[in-house]
Amino acid sequence: MYQTFIGLEIHIHLITNSKVFCSCRNEFGAEPNTNICPVCMGYPGVLPSLNAEAVRKSYQVCMALDCTLNETAIFERKNYFYPDMPKNYQISQFAFPFGINGFFDIDLGGGTVKRIRIHDVHLEEDAGKMIHSGGVSFLDYNRAGTPLLEIVTEPDLASGEEAEIFLQQFRQMVRYLGVTDGNMEEGSMRCDANVSINEQGKGLGIKTEVKNLNSSRFVNKALEYEIKRHTKVISAGGTIIQETRLWDEDRNVTRSMRTKESSNDYRYFPEPDLPPYLPDKDFLQEVRESLVELPLARKGRFMSEYALSESSAAFVTGEKEIADFFEKMVQHGVAPQTAARWLSGDVQKQLNLSGESLKASALTPERLSRLLVMVEDGKISRDAAKKVLAAIFTENEEPEKLVKDLGLEQVSNKEDLEKVVSEIVNAHEKVAEAIRNGADKQIGFLMGQVMKATAGKANPKIAQQLIKNNIFKQG
Amino acid sequence: MDVMDLKITAELAKLALTEEETAKLSEEVARMLEYFSSMSEVDVTHLEPTNYVLQKENRTRIDSEKNESDIPDKILGNAPRREDRFIVIPNVL
Numbered sequence: 342m343y344q345t346f347i348g349l350e351i352h353i354h355l356i357t358n359s360k361v362f363c364s365c366r367n368e369f370g371a372e373p374n375t376n377i378c379p380v381c382m383g384y385p386g387v388l389p390s391l392n393a394e395a396v397r398k399s400y401q402v403c404m405a406l407d408c409t410l411n412e413t414a415i416f417e418r419k420n421y422f423y424p425d426m427p428k429n430y431q432i433s434q435f436a437f438p439f440g441i442n443g444f445f446d447i448d449l450g451g452g453t454v455k456r457i458r459i460h461d462v463h464l465e466e467d468a469g470k471m472i473h474s475g476g477v478s479f480l481d482y483n484r485a486g487t488p489l490l491e492i493v494t495e496p497d498l499a500s501g502e503e504a505e506i507f508l509q510q511f512r513q514m515v516r517y518l519g520v521t522d523g524n525m526e527e528g529s530m531r532c533d534a535n536v537s538i539n540e541q542g543k544g545l546g547i548k549t550e551v552k553n554l555n556s557s558r559f560v561n562k563a564l565e566y567e568i569k570r571h572t573k574v575i576s577a578g579g580t581i582i583q584e585t586r587l588w589d590e591d592r593n594v595t596r597s598m599r600t601k602e603s604s605n606d607y608r609y610f611p612e613p614d615l616p617p618y619l620p621d622k623d624f625l626q627e628v629r630e631s632l633v634e635l636p637l638a639r640k641g642r643f644m645s646e647y648a649l650s651e652s653s654a655a656f657v658t659g660e661k662e663i664a665d666f667f668e669k670m671v672q673h674g675v676a677p678q679t680a681a682r683w684l685s686g687d688v689q690k691q692l693n694l695s696g697e698s699l700k701a702s703a704l705t706p707e708r709l710s711r712l713l714v715m716v717e718d719g720k721i722s723r724d725a726a727k728k729v730l731a732a733i734f735t736e737n738e739e740p741e742k743l744v745k746d747l748g749l750e751q752v753s754n755k756e757d758l759e760k761v762v763s764e765i766v767n768a769h770e771k772v773a774e775a776i777r778n779g780a781d782k783q784i785g786f787l788m789g790q791v792m793k794a795t796a797g798k799a800n801p802k803i804a805q806q807l808i809k810n811n812i813f814k815q816g
Numbered sequence: 817m818d819v820m821d822l823k824i825t826a827e828l829a830k831l832a833l834t835e836e837e838t839a840k841l842s843e844e845v846a847r848m849l850e851y852f853s854s855m856s857e858v859d860v861t862h863l864e865p866t867n868y869v870l871q872k873e874n875r876t877r878i879d880s881e882k883n884e885s886d887i888p889d890k891i892l893g894n895a896p897r898r899e900d901r902f903i904v905i906p907n908v909l
Contacts, residue, residue: 357879364882373901377888394879415867422830424905472902479902606828616871 343538343575345568346496346545347504348460349560351511353490353521354467354529355398361466361488362389362432362615369527373481381466381486383428388614391416395488398520399439399464400620400628402490405518405635406459408440413619416612424480425468433491435609437617438463445494445514447507448637450651457507458495465489490520496535496545501564504534508557513636517661525556532557536564537581538571546571547581551595553588563588566595639664647677656685662700669706675713683713687727691734703737704730712740719800725749751800755807758791758799762807765790773812784808817845 357367363380380387403410415437418430443459469485471478492511498504512523512530523530532554539546549567554560571581586595634642636658643654643664658664663684670680688709692699709730716726721744732743744750752758765787766773776783784805791804822842826833833841895903 359879359881364877364880366881366883374892374903375888375901377891378884379887379891382891390877391875392879393876396876413867420828424908471908473907476907477904478907479899479904481902606824608828611867613868616868616875618874618876621874 342541343572344541344543345499345536345538346548347498347500347534347536347564348496349492349494349498349504349507350533350535351492351494351508352467352531353402353492353515353523355395355488355490355520356522357392357394357398357488359392360486361392361395361464362486365486367487368483369529371483373479374483376483377485381427382482383426389432389612391615391618392488395464396439396618397628398488398518399462399490400625401518401520401632402492402515403440403443403462404629404632405514406440406443406445406462406492408443408459408462410440410620410625411437413437413617414439415617416615417609418612419465419607419609421607423468424478425471426485427469427482431466431468432612432615433465433609434463439618439620445507445511446637447503447510448640449503449506454637455497455503457497460493460495462490462492465491496537496548501561501568504564505557505561508532508560510636512557513659517633517636519633519661528555531555532560534560534564536567536571538568538575546575547583549581549583549595550585551588552585552598553590559588559590562593563595566593570595633661636661643667643677647671647681649677649681653678653681653685657681660699662698666699666706666709670710670713673706673710673714675710676717679713679717680710683709683730687730691731695734697734703733708733708740715740715744719751719802720744721749721751722797722801725751748796748798750798752795752798755803758795758804758807759811761791761794761799762787762804762811765794766808766811776812817842817849 355361359365360367360376360381363378365376365378365381368376380389400410414434416432417435419433419435420430422429438461440462441460443462445457445459446454447457448454467484467487467489469480469482471480473479494507498507512525515521515530516523521529525531533550533552534554535548535550537546537548549571551563551567554563567586574581582597585598587598588595640651640654640658643649643658644651647654649657656663657667667677667680667684670684671677688699688704691704692702695702712726712729712733715721716723721729725744725747728747728749729740729743732738732747733740736743738746752761769787769790772783772786776787787808788801788805791799791808792801819838819842822838822845823833826838892898892901892903897904
């Protein structure tokens with residue numbers, strides 16, 4: 342039996358207004374080559390200047406991963422010749438990155454947590470985009486120089502599935518921090534994976550690296566493919582060639598990229614145009630205080646504090662906005678289980694219908710809480726609440742107004758209901774007699790008549806009680 | 817200098833060397849390296865590396881975008897070949 346070692350290199354695009362070393366706008370999907378300037382285009386004589394917000398967000402990630410922070414962080418030039426970077430080097434960090442030796446705990450379910458060590462976290466600039474077509478390549482440098490944070494794990498993951506779980510939970514975490522939108526399809530989160538296998542206890546084997554993985558599902562599939570391939574080669578007495586391979590998502594295989602190993606030397610050296618960065622105590626204190634409660638901790642707290650089931654807590658804490666929404670509802674007096682059930686059920690259904698995010702929708706914690714309190718107080722039925730919920734999304738109105746407009750208010754007023762009940766009982770004297778003689782089930786028939794007479798708005802609990810009172814009082 | 821090392825260095829520097837040039841440079845570069853190697857004789861055991869000599873405090877920029885309208889177009893104007901707003905080069909894939 343072989344042991345598997347998987348390490349990930351994750352790149353996340355940081356959310357900032359401007360690029361990391363110049364003031365060009367940092368945005369996705371702009372007209373080609375509109376956000377460019379002499380700095381990011383590598384003109385001679387220009388000077389890079391470091392974006393304070395990119396630094397701040399980098400340190401948030403370092404702290405969330407419990408990294409040791411280098412007292413002095415140094416930017417370096419990573420030299421390579423390729424037209425996606427007009428300078429012929431990428432400014433990155435190498436020997437002294439912002440953070441080193443951290444960890445991230447992944448939740449494997451059922452209370453099992455696995456600690457994955459983080460090798461380092463470093464800030465760098467992204468390259469431009471290239472489109473290859475026929476005999477030419479088209480270049481768009483809007484992305485060149487946008488802030489990219491690279492997180493490198495130690496080879497602590499043991500399967501494609503663990504890698505997929507790591508990526509999903511890591512993405513959740515960085516979205517909680519608000520440092521990136523984590524969209525893998527748009528490339529704002531990218532991942533390369535390296536994998537090796539070896540006989541138990543013999544340490545790392547010869548690794549291959551897999552690129553072109555734009556979803557966590559593909560990471561899983563590509564790694565499982567590589568593990569099978571390695572196993573086959575090694576079992577047959579062969580050796581793995583250390584190389585970079587591309588995931589082919591159409592054919593579900595990895596393919597060798599055949600790169601020349603001799604040119605794989607980036608000749609890093611300290612960037613002379615940028616001074617080292619020395620995080621001071623006040624800055625670090627301020628960043629530490631800005632950190633939010635992270636998903637794994639929040640899930641655990643929701644299970645103990647609100648007695649939510651594991652799956653329910655996992656759903657509610659899956660996105661920060663849902664978790665925040667949930668806690669506001671609890672503050673407004675909604676029972677935690679009720680809040681979680683509505684958020685994962687009907688609210689989700691409405692969001693899928695409208696295609697909106699919770700934040701952008703007309704639903705607020707206050708509105709949903711007041712609606713559910715009305716159900717609790719017997720003012721409206723649960724079915725009516727579902728109708729009101731749908732109407733909040735389309736009409737953007739307060740729930741009280743919608744209940745009124747849609748005529749959904751339950752009749753709970755005893756005097757009004759008594760009048761209806763006594764009319765029904767009088768009109769069905771034979772049924773009443775049967776009930777007096779023990780035919781309890783016939784109460785359902787009278788209930789149906791009451792509902793019909795009130796257009797379904799009678800409060801069922803009160804109505805049933807009144808029917809019984811009426812029948813047995815006459816008897 | 818080892819001929820293989822020289823060939824790799826030349827490749828990284830995008831220099832195409834003939835066999836004659838390689839032979840000649842191999843000797844010359846070896847002399848240069850020897851000259852620089854005199855630096856290794858200095859004892860630096862108790863010295864911190866000097867990465868930067870002018871630093872007084874951290875130098876960062878506030879994260880605000882500056883939109884100077886005609887600069888991107890001027891830069892594009894310098895490109896030898898364009899199509900719409902793309903810069904076009906021979907295929908490098």
